[in-house]
Amino acid sequence: MSAIVPETQTRVLNLVQAVNEALDLALERDPRVLLFGEDVGRMGGVFRASDGLQAKYGEHRVFDTPLAESGIVGYGIGLALAGMRPVAEIQFAGFLYPALDQILSHLGRYRHRTRGRYSIPMVIRAPYGGGVHTPEQHADSPEAVLCHVPGVKVVIPSSPERAKGLLLSAIEDPDPVFFLEAIKLYRGVKAEVPQGYYTLPLGKARIVREGEAASLFCYGGMVEVCQKAAEVAAREGVELEVVDLESLTPLDTETIVGSVQKTGRAVVVYEAMRTGGFGAEVAARIAEEAIDFLQAPILRVAGWDAPYPPFSAVEHYYRPDAKRVLEAVRKVLRH
Amino acid sequence: MDVDTLRYLQDDGTPLGELPFPPEKLLSGYRALRRARHFDERALVLQRQGKLGVYPPFRGQEAAQVGVALALEKTDWLVPSYRETAAALTHGLPIATTILYWRADPSGWRFPEGVRILPFYIPIATQIPQAVGVAQAGKYHGENWVVAAFIGDGGTSEGDFHEGLNFASVFGAPVVFVVQNNGWAISVPTEKQMKVRRVASRAQGYGIPGVVVDGNDLVAVWKAAQEAVERARSGGGPTLLEALTYRIAPHTSSDDPGRYRTEEQTEVWKRKDPVMRMRRCLEYLGVWDEQRESALVEELETELLAALEEADRSPEPAPWSIVEEVFAEMNPDQRAAWEYLQGGMR
Numbered sequence A: 001m002s003a004i005v006p007e008t009q010t011r012v013l014n015l016v017q018a019v020n021e022a023l024d025l026a027l028e029r030d031p032r033v034l035l036f037g038e039d040v041g042r043m044g045g046v047f048r049a050s051d052g053l054q055a056k057y058g059e060h061r062v063f064d065t066p067l068a069e070s071g072i073v074g075y076g077i078g079l080a081l082a083g084m085r086p087v088a089e090i091q092f093a094g095f096l097y098p099a100l101d102q103i104l105s106h107l108g109r110y111r112h113r114t115r116g117r118y119s120i121p122m123v124i125r126a127p128y129g130g131g132v133h134t135p136e137q138h139a140d141s142p143e144a145v146l147c148h149v150p151g152v153k154v155v156i157p158s159s160p161e162r163a164k165g166l167l168l169s170a171i172e173d174p175d176p177v178f179f180l181e182a183i184k185l186y187r188g189v190k191a192e193v194p195q196g197y198y199t200l201p202l203g204k205a206r207i208v209r210e211g212e213a214a215s216l217f218c219y220g221g222m223v224e225v226c227q228k229a230a231e232v233a234a235r236e237g238v239e240l241e242v243v244d245l246e247s248l249t250p251l252d253t254e255t256i257v258g259s260v261q262k263t264g265r266a267v268v269v270y271e272a273m274r275t276g277g278f279g280a281e282v283a284a285r286i287a288e289e290a291i292d293f294l295q296a297p298i299l300r301v302a303g304w305d306a307p308y309p310p311f312s313a314v315e316h317y318y319r320p321d322a323k324r325v326l327e328a329v330r331k332v333l334r335h
Numbered sequence B: 001m002d003v004d005t006l007r008y009l010q011d012d013g014t015p016l017g018e019l020p021f022p023p024e025k026l027l028s029g030y031r032a033l034r035r036a037r038h039f040d041e042r043a044l045v046l047q048r049q050g051k052l053g054v055y056p057p058f059r060g061q062e063a064a065q066v067g068v069a070l071a072l073e074k075t076d077w078l079v080p081s082y083r084e085t086a087a088a089l090t091h092g093l094p095i096a097t098t099i100l101y102w103r104a105d106p107s108g109w110r111f112p113e114g115v116r117i118l119p120f121y122i123p124i125a126t127q128i129p130q131a132v133g134v135a136q137a138g139k140y141h142g143e144n145w146v147v148a149a150f151i152g153d154g155g156t157s158e159g160d161f162h163e164g165l166n167f168a169s170v171f172g173a174p175v176v177f178v179v180q181n182n183g184w185a186i187s188v189p190t191e192k193q194m195k196v197r198r199v200a201s202r203a204q205g206y207g208i209p210g211v212v213v214d215g216n217d218l219v220a221v222w223k224a225a226q227e228a229v230e231r232a233r234s235g236g237g238p239t240l241l242e243a244l245t246y247r248i249a250p251h252t253s254s255d256d257p258g259r260y261r262t263e264e265q266t267e268v269w270k271r272k273d274p275v276m277r278m279r280r281c282l283e284y285l286g287v288w289d290e291q292r293e294s295a296l297v298e299e300l301e302t303e304l305l306a307a308l309e310e311a312d313r314s315p316e317p318a319p320w321s322i323v324e325e326v327f328a329e330m331n332p333d334q335r336a337a338w339e340y341l342q343g344g345m346r
């Protein structure tokens, strides 16, 4: 599936190390690439995504900004307008909100409102999602908000190998890209990652497990949850197909529809609040393009309609797990 | 344009001259200060034992918080960031509630009636314009309450801080904006956050008074806060009060300061410890000694243990509490989730 993965040696990395490696390679390859945000420089980021990079590339390329998200995004837009390749970090996705004016009013609109005279080749990375007992407002999943902004791409990797190649593509991309990294996966997954520079195409979903019984559509931190559900189902002889959407905008409708044509059943899994979430978009595409193939209603498994709970004793009741995914699978199979 | 720094105590606690408060008052202030320190020390232990969630300690900043809270009436409001546990305890937040709050237990999220403390604010600077709204609401109610709103030095870089100060200035709102300049915003030192030497000098730009105090001097903070509260209450509008202090502790229980600062820097500030300074001051005045200190600590420990027991008696949070209290009345989706979570106990 991966596009330009060269025959090369691999090493085992976790997701945050893979992100760090991608940032390192991008800084090395393109002098226009700049890395900045809160605690990104000296400390290397609260999750260590930029660990060691300021020491390696200097304070003019990897730096701490004042504590101001609107400032960070606006500053990046300005850099990008004048030919740089800014890669900004927002410390947690839940702290993107002060920057929403810059994002909604400018980030995705600039190319259009200057008819191509200007573009914003900027990447905004942010850790998102729950599952690791973070404090209040540190576990938001605002991807649907971002997908509703015209002119921006939204990418969410689910493994170290994918994260590295997708982030490099995002940095090369001529338009603004949000790159959301599941906090749960930062140290929670380790995998072989090819060495050296490689890119993976944006806008492509990938089938991470083939099956005939029903399709599970997911992304980011929910991919491992769906894979686990699929393993359990397989023990009962039910083969589920797991589709990692990876890129939410642009969305690979073709792969989604192809999978539904094969299985006739769809469950969409995401950890953001259910109402108005990205799963609704996936369900709508399936309804629009594959309704004749459906043998059951499309179901969503998502966070409840409430803020993500910081109450660590109960937070796992909010975030979808394999059990809830399998409940939905049973429902669609009963049809 | 630097503003003079108000101080009453030398670094070792000896008074610089005549103190503005009588000994009884100083004693009650010290009690609040020592109580906050005791809570913070015990909280870190509880955190390590897994009995609190992520906790932002305030060691070294007790005077900057307690001094302001002491200047408030019970009818005044305290609008904190996440760092202001010491201020909240002094303004009447029960210890048991405080423990449950930092345990991330929903039963600690509802502060008791009559306690005018807004919840701890996690998104930086968002409390600042809100504090101005709370302050102005008092005028509509015919009440003369004052609001003390807290923020860190890093937080003053956010737009909300500036918008809030301008609103307060234009409306003449009875707010005291307290900036605890503790040297750091996680790993970013104040020199990289702003190029003014004193945050308080920014007050000029809003046409309001800017005051700088030695934030590790309880007497100075208390006195300066009193004046600012008085000005606000009598219609003189807002004040920007900067307390110069230092974050001795890590940013939170998950932070490792070794990644961005040296122990030597911290040592310098440990020698100006606000609790020790106030204690030495009382000893100098002849109203405090070792015996009284141990009696106080014993009393504080008894109070804390009782509160801890109370907190521990609180039932485990129910899974369905997740969807409760989102609206006055649950919507049908939440009702369905609530029922699912009731039946779906695993």
Ligand SMILES: Cc1ncc(C[n+]2csc(CCOP(=O)(O)OP(=O)(O)O)c2C)c(N)n1
Binding pocket: A038, A067, A069, A091, A095, A098, B083, B122, B123, B124, B151, B152, B153, B154, B155, B156, B182, B184, B185, B186, B247, B251
């Ligand atoms: C809007 C927003 N952005 C980022 C963060 C992450 N964050 C939490 S504390 C902090 C530093 C705050 O420093 P300062 O305002 O000086 O207060 P202190 O922690 O020193 O008390 C940051 C960046 C946040 N909580 N909210």
